[in-house]
Amino acid sequence: MIESTLVSVDVLVLRFDPDARAVLLGVAPRALDPFAGALALPGVLLGRGERLREATRRAVTGKLGVPDAAVTATGQLATFDEPSRDPRGPTLSIALWATVAPTRPDDGTTTWTPLDAVPPLAFDHDRIITDCRPLLADKLWRDPQFTAGLLGGEFTTAQALDVTESLTGDRPYPANLGRTMDRVPGLERTAQHAAALPKGGRPPLVWRWTSPTTGSPRDDNARSDSSVVAAGAAVHRRRS
Amino acid sequence: MIESTLVSVDVLVLRFDPDARAVLLGVAPRALDPFAGALALPGVLLGRGERLREATRRAVTGKLGVPDAAVTATGQLATFDEPSRDPRGPTLSIALWATVAPTRPDDGTTTWTPLDAVPPLAFDHDRIITDCRPLLADKLWRDPQFTAGLLGGEFTTAQALDVTESLTGDRPYPANLGRTMDRVPGLERTAQHAAALPKGGRPPLVWRWTSPTTGSPRDDNARSDSSVVAAGAAVHRRRS
DNA sequence: CCAAAAGTGTTCAGTATACACCCATGA
């Protein structure tokens, strides 16, 4: 019988830090030997019969020390199959994303780093990040799970500006971002204004999700999480 | 030691049939027992250390009888992890696409079916197709590998119309599709006109790829094929 | 009152769509 392939799951864990006003990526030093001590994405071997979502949560809670309840959403990104990516032998790596609720950190060994300044990582994790970053930016405002997972159930325009800037590299005009958010299904402006920001300035609006994007009573049949989100509209329409 | 996960590769094989004027999906009856005799997507177990692209070609040539040289391009779609999707036990299924050069078929057992009328298939393959179809439509004119793989190195506007209609469900106006193709990098109008169509009508223009999209001297490091294609533009730009 | 920063309305350009009309073929 042919020896079967090993499958590992590597997770790009994103957390919005309201103080740093930026989206941070969680990495942790490796405990065991290949690259022991070096920073790496949290990852685990996929158990037999284990679902990708379970393995993802296991990686995030186990390797980063994030409480399970703080993991707000997960989803697929891409698969990496270079045979020599792991010195121990050929291992398939499925890259996934996970979002952590936007609170302050606390844990010890976990490093939360801005996406623009990720330190060199073990294995091919640098390349995984390079390849997957545009995919993450694309999910903002298009994948409700991802967006709500990052920003939480209630957030301000100012925070939305910060998150957008972190992921895309550009800070949109508040007016235009507001119109973009108006078009996001399940998201609505509230009448409330948040407290003003430390530097002063007009207090930003509060936005809230109407549909229960958090929680997770989602379609769960065969596909792991919301990997498949429409992306751009198809080319050309006709006749309506 | 924990038993590791089994990984199978299931392929959505697309071929443009110039006679039928449609994109067809290749399925074949299963030889072995789970669902023996039932139609299914071509799939194989991923060997240890085998690359996804190799396994994909192995599935297409082995299960569909397509010559290896006719497989023009391959790429990732999504991963399906429902533990009960295979009665033999939990098996991960990585769905990939493959394109076959646009020639007439020949093989015996392989069924080439329009995407709109795929018969019921074994395993969860119906769901795989349902989930992946929008991803395929999205790749047309955006992923050069996919598009060139489907249409070949040289094709006519009429064929481009047929392919677009097959994948998206709408038949664009020839004029508008021409402008769309003008914006595709590496694709250019030639001065030639093809022979007129059977029904008469003006002979369509011939289009040709300038860059060597066929062949495949592509980036090949860690990621299998062109799974990661930009999708839609990110939300909002600012300052140039 | 001034600086900071969000919110409102408007302008502008680029893009997508629809369609009238033209052209080239087969029958």
Added chain:
DNA sequence: TCATGGGTGTATACTGAACACTTTTGG
């Protein structure tokens, strides 16, 4: 010469980006 169907040009609507101006806070 008619039917068929792609090619050309153009009008219209829509969308996204930019920005002047207003509003609301802290100092």
